Amino acid sequence: MKVANTDEIKRSNDLEPMVGKIVEILEESTDVKTFRISTLDDKKPFSPLPGQLGMFSLPMVGEAMFSVTNQGENYIDMAIKKTGELTDALHDIEVGQEIGIRGPYGNGFPLDYLKGKDIVFIAGGIGLAPVRSLIMHCIKNRADYGKLTIIYGARSVDDLCFKDDLFNNWPKVENCQVYVTIDRPQEGWDGHVGFVPDYIKEIAPNPQIAIICGPPVMIKFSLPALSGLGFAGDDVITTLELRMKCGIGKCGRCNIGHKYVCLDGPVFTLTQLNEMPNEY
Amino acid sequence: MIVIDKNKLTDLLDALNQSYQVIVPAKSADLTQFMPYDAVKEKNAEIILNENTVLSPKWLFLPQSEGMYAFWAKNKKLEIVDLPSDLEKMRIVFPVRHCDVQGIACLDKVFLDERHVDGQYLEKREKTVVMALMCNNPKDSCFCASMGVDRAHANNTVADVQVYDLGSEYAFEALSDKGQQAVEAIKALGSEKTVAVPEVKEQKIKVNIEGLPEKLSGMFYDSIWDSFMFKCIGCGTCAFICPTCYCFDINNKIRGEEGVKLRTWDSCMFDEYMLMAGGHNPRPGKKERVRNRFLHKLEYFYENYQMMLCTGCGRCLRKCPMNVDIVKFINQANAK
Known part of the structure; x- marks a missing residue:
């Protein structure tokens, strides 16, 4: 990597966020909310590629990295699960709250490589959040991609995120099939019951590209299911999450071997993962 | 080169x-570290030139705790404001040994990486003149030569002035425009002479790093780690005294409705x-x-x-309370 000549560089602090505001909050599930973020003058804070990340902060509490799950002309969306100190505080904020936002970070999904191909999206729980950015991109640019297959699972109906997309919007998209499963039977649910890896085997999608994101146990059992169906290492693509502080490969926290998830990731192919130490 | 008698150190x-x-490197509160000369005079601290400091000079560019921006938050409102620069004057640091000059070169790779140049780091680098000292009294725990540090010539991407220790005199050679200005400021104290680079005393510790990164890339799952982790108590001393450890955390200092975002040293330990x-x-x-x-x-x-992120300065060998020894590690890895 080349090191910059000090004369060429404009002075800047990449770690200082801009002030944005929450323009809408959607309740996705019992513990997931989508926050719609604009700048104070109603513009889009930044234009991420599908799969890229943003650093979202309540400066009094803290700052953390989240995937941008969707974007519009003047907003970005982040779907956030209540899991810790910052996300607890985020779940208490209301529309109109001013927040810190910076990004985009990371590599995003390899759009050129995906173009024209059939894609199967596999997600579990909140893992649909990063995958959704690519699904939305494929839907907006429908002619550029082949058949879309979405396989999504959660513990219960209450834990399913983006229900409107799953049951209303996506099934109406041309050449797009949506399969939803929950872990255990539940009253009022007449859909599929069972774990995602088994459901993959049952559906047996034709191998071309698989985009997968979810809890480690889902990934662990889904990968053999995918290779059983003939998916190759370069065609299984995942997006990782580690603790991050800076987002630009300097604070040191999110390294896996010599790669930084915030800079070289978060999107990696299975081939790349197999070459990296298993420290994630 | 400009040659100045060591007796004139105070004048210089x-x-x-x-x-x-x-x-300057000085001893304060029983700890040797780099301190502003004004503070040295005020505290009557002793300037230490005959050995390297316990704390490295990395804080000059990556302070242990540094404000990044201030914020004000009340109800739904948020304001974020830049902090003013805390560097009023150009700084000059004299002298920095070649191991620590190399340490700054490592930090440059990270903080001046052209993908994301760190503005606050860049400002500190631009506003600091580094006077590098060729060190001819290494300690028994020094091994910079083995780590690829040139003992006769400091890394000239960092050093602005090369200083040679001639025994009773110092010789100054400017390596950059910034360095030239500094040498001009002290020229009158000495005289222009041609000077031969002094002989350096050999270091006791020698390690072989030839092919080491390639070798280690295959040793992630090796049993060597089982024995090396045993003694470590995770105190983080090694990272804090290291001239190259740069990992940082981001923290808040909050008072009422106002706060400052800080970046502070951290350690992967x-x-x-x-x-x-x-x-x-x-x-x-x-x-x-x-x-x-x-x-x-x-x-x-x-x-x-x-480049290696170890400059062979030997600080961790001297200060680790449990003797976790990177040299011993390299030797054992080589023997595998």
Whole structure:
């Protein structure tokens, strides 16, 4: 990597966020909310590629990295699960709250490589959040991609995120099939019951590209299911999450071997993962 | 080169202090470290030139705690404001040994990486003149030569002035425009002479790093880590005294409705370093953490920037309370 000549560089602090505001909050599930973020003058804070990340902060509490799950002309969306100190505080904020936002970070999904191909999206729980950015991109640019297959699972109906997309919007998209499963039977649910890896085997999608994101146990059992169906290492693509502080490969926290998830990731192919130490 | 008698050290520092904030190695509160010359005079501290300091000079560019921006938050409102620069004057640091000059070169790779140049770091680098001292009295724990540090010539991407220790005199050679200005400021104290680079005393410790990054890239799952993690108590001393350890945390200092975002030194040796919301920790034990620190220094950094993240300054060998020894590690890895 080349090191910059000090004369060429404009002075800047990449770690200082801009002030944005929450323009809408959607309740996705019992513990997931989508926050719609604009700048104070109603513009889009930044234009991420599908799969890229943003650093979202309540400066009094803290700052953390989240995937941008969707974007519009003047907003970005982040779907956030209540899991810790910052996300607890985020779940208490209301529309109109001013927040810190910076990004985009990371590599995003390899759009050129995906173009024209059939894609199967596999997600579990909140893992649909990063995958959704690519699904939305494929839907907006429908002619550029082949058949879309979405396989999504959660513990219960209450834990399913983006229900409107799953049951209303996506099934109406041309050449797009949506399969939803929950872990255990539940009253009022007449859909599929069972774990995602088994459901993959049952559906047996034709191998071309698989985009997968979810809890480690889902990934662990889904990968053999995918290779059983003939998916190759370069065609299984995942997006990782580690603790991050800076987002630009300097604070040191999110390294896996010599790669930084915030800079070289978060999107990696299975081939790349197999070459990296298993420290994630 | 400009040659100045060592007896004139005070005159030299006073002359530089006219136009620069001078930083010198000194002993304060029983700890040797780089301090502003004004503070040295005020505290009557002793300037230490015959050995390297316990704390490295990295704080000059990456302070232990540094404000990044201030914020004000009340109800739904938020304001974020830039902090003014805390550098009023040009700084000059005299003298920095070649191991520590190399340490700054390592930090440059990270903080001046053209993908994301760190503005605050850049400002500190631009506003500091580094006077590098060729060191001819290495300690028994020094091994910079083995780590590829040129003992006769400091890394000239960092050093602005090369200083040679001639026994009773110092010789100054400017390496950059900034350095030339500094040499001009002290020229009157000495005389122009042709000087031969002095002989350096050999270092006791010699390690072989030839092919080490490649070798280590195949040793992630090796049993060597089981024995090396054993002694480590995770205190983080090694990271804090290291001239190249640069990992940082981002923290708040809050008073009422106002706060400052700080970046502070951190260490991958701490168990909370990678702990995620929800409780997952990818490096849960000492073994994983010791492995990460050594591999970052000797393999990962090399893969990214083609240089080692260890300069052989020997500080961790001298100060680790448990004698976790990077030289011993390199030797054992080589023997595998």
